[in-house]
Amino acid sequence: MSKVLKEYTSEEVAKHNREGDLWIIIDSKVYDVSRFADLHPGGPTVLFAESIAGQDATQAFFGLHRHEVLLKPQFARLQIGKILGEEEVIKAPVPGAISEVPYAEPTWLTEGYHSPYYTDNHRAFHKALRTFMMEVVQPESARCEESGKRISQEVIDKMSEQNVIAMRLGPGKHLGGRSLMGGIVKPEEFDYFHEMIINTELARFGTRGAVDGKTITHLLNGLVISLPPVLNYGSPELQAKVVPEVLSGKKFIALAISEAFAGSDVSGIQTTAVRDGDYWVVTGTKKWITNGTFADYFTTGCRTETGFTVILIPRGEGVSTKPIKTSYSPVAGTAYVVFNKVRVPVANTLGKVGAGMSVILTNFNHERWMVVCTSLAAQRLVVEEWSSQRYVFGKPLHSQAVIRAKLGQMISRVEACQNWVESITHQMNNMTYNEMSSKLAGPIGLMKQFVSRTARETAEDATQIFGGRALTVTGMGKVIENYHRTSGFDAILAGAEDVLGDLGVRQAMKKMPKDARL
Numbered sequence: 001m002s003k004v005l006k007e008y009t010s011e012e013v014a015k016h017n018r019e020g021d022l023w024i025i026i027d028s029k030v031y032d033v034s035r036f037a038d039l040h041p042g043g044p045t046v047l048f049a050e051s052i053a054g055q056d057a058t059q060a061f062f063g064l065h066r067h068e069v070l071l072k073p074q075f076a077r078l079q080i081g082k083i084l085g086e087e088e089v090i091k092a093p094v095p096g097a098i099s100e101v102p103y104a105e106p107t108w109l110t111e112g113y114h115s116p117y118y119t120d121n122h123r124a125f126h127k128a129l130r131t132f133m134m135e136v137v138q139p140e141s142a143r144c145e146e147s148g149k150r151i152s153q154e155v156i157d158k159m160s161e162q163n164v165i166a167m168r169l170g171p172g173k174h175l176g177g178r179s180l181m182g183g184i185v186k187p188e189e190f191d192y193f194h195e196m197i198i199n200t201e202l203a204r205f206g207t208r209g210a211v212d213g214k215t216i217t218h219l220l221n222g223l224v225i226s227l228p229p230v231l232n233y234g235s236p237e238l239q240a241k242v243v244p245e246v247l248s249g250k251k252f253i254a255l256a257i258s259e260a261f262a263g264s265d266v267s268g269i270q271t272t273a274v275r276d277g278d279y280w281v282v283t284g285t286k287k288w289i290t291n292g293t294f295a296d297y298f299t300t301g302c303r304t305e306t307g308f309t310v311i312l313i314p315r316g317e318g319v320s321t322k323p324i325k326t327s328y329s330p331v332a333g334t335a336y337v338v339f340n341k342v343r344v345p346v347a348n349t350l351g352k353v354g355a356g357m358s359v360i361l362t363n364f365n366h367e368r369w370m371v372v373c374t375s376l377a378a379q380r381l382v383v384e385e386w387s388s389q390r391y392v393f394g395k396p397l398h399s400q401a402v403i404r405a406k407l408g409q410m411i412s413r414v415e416a417c418q419n420w421v422e423s424i425t426h427q428m429n430n431m432t433y434n435e436m437s438s439k440l441a442g443p444i445g446l447m448k449q450f451v452s453r454t455a456r457e458t459a460e461d462a463t464q465i466f467g468g469r470a471l472t473v474t475g476m477g478k479v480i481e482n483y484h485r486t487s488g489f490d491a492i493l494a495g496a497e498d499v500l501g502d503l504g505v506r507q508a509m510k511k512m513p514k515d516a517r518l
């Protein structure tokens, strides 16, 4: 129940203007900061200034703090009343609401614009999902940001109740019989635009890596890349055991391909699996394994007598993991994994022995497209940050032409990427799996290269605009700092940027008509 707030006049507030008896007004709300002053991260003296103590400090406050500061319970309780006859102007975000900041949302979500791709069902799904994310996932995500711990089982359970985990794998038979977002979308209706909505909403929390976005995104990314080989190539018995455990969020799974020796170069892999009756004996190490520190299963690339084979290894005797420190979140559980003579039933082989390459390749296009979606959403969030510009020489920063030029570039990039990914998503919705493999591998490679390059350009531009603020992990520039630090990851995850650009051109060259001449 919200408490009834006392009402004061500005004159009454002005009387409390000294150390030990200090009130201020922010956006019509009256705060008693008498005792807080000594604890204030910006120090007490700034609060004693003549223009602040007992005064309306709205502009000074919003020039130095994000709005979320006032919403934190420990600071919200400093409010003792409001100014008589005035109402707050700056409102807390409403779960599910669409941002009104220009270009903060794609056009399909912007009032008065149209899209050929999204139906009313996509819109209803989006609204329900954003509300759920803001109410359930975002607060947990913020807690994890501070603690460095992975998200709680309770939140994972809530996500699996809505079948968010299953939906992250995209359309398909694994959705059969499930109630998706409380039944808003039927399993057979669920398409790649629904999945794109999930990917973008997950990445929309404002910070990546150590914080919100990737906390959650990465927790589930391990699954998105490692479960499809089980779904597509596991024996019925293996699927019946593993898939429900993972999709209900009770167990975790990681893709274990890359090694310190070989990066993602599958031909250089040194982890071996040697047959011993009905068992494989697996020995070797894996590096950079997303979700590895807490995974219960590892979809593992092994060298076998006849080539490269993928085997599902449960955590057990001989499996050990240790965290790798990266420049983003420990919550992603990035691990170094050691397999020491691990005995795994041969029945855990995914696909044919020696045919592991096709098992791994099956999912590449989908994974790269997913990275594009999440990277794009994070890029758009950086564009949204331009709404909170600091004042320089008495004017908002964007009154400078040089800043507007940068903003123009940032907006153009995010809109170009958005249009490209929507066009590709439309193709995915209308192609068979084989058509996607032959027609989209190249364009998705090129698109991923483009999106991750623009990400870094935008990170640079935003850093210049935000100046020193963009260097600090907390405070006004925190979204930019995080984006600048982590946007380069998307250039590496799911295939290095240059390699993917090259793949795109090589695929196109294959389709060049023999008689093409100028």
Ligand code: HEM
Pocket: 024, 031, 033, 040, 041, 042, 043, 046, 047, 052, 057, 060, 061, 064, 065, 069, 070, 075, 078, 474, 475, 476
């Ligand atoms: C209810 C009132 C206030 C609360 C709860 C509050 C809280 C905070 C917090 C949490 C920070 C750390 C920000 C971060 O890095 O995450 C901070 C920093 C700061 N605050 Fe406040 N503050 C209040 C009022 C004010 C006012 C009125 C001023 C006016 C001058 C002010 C000046 C500063 C400064 C200069 C910093 C350091 C900013 C920086 O490092 O960039 N604060 N405050």
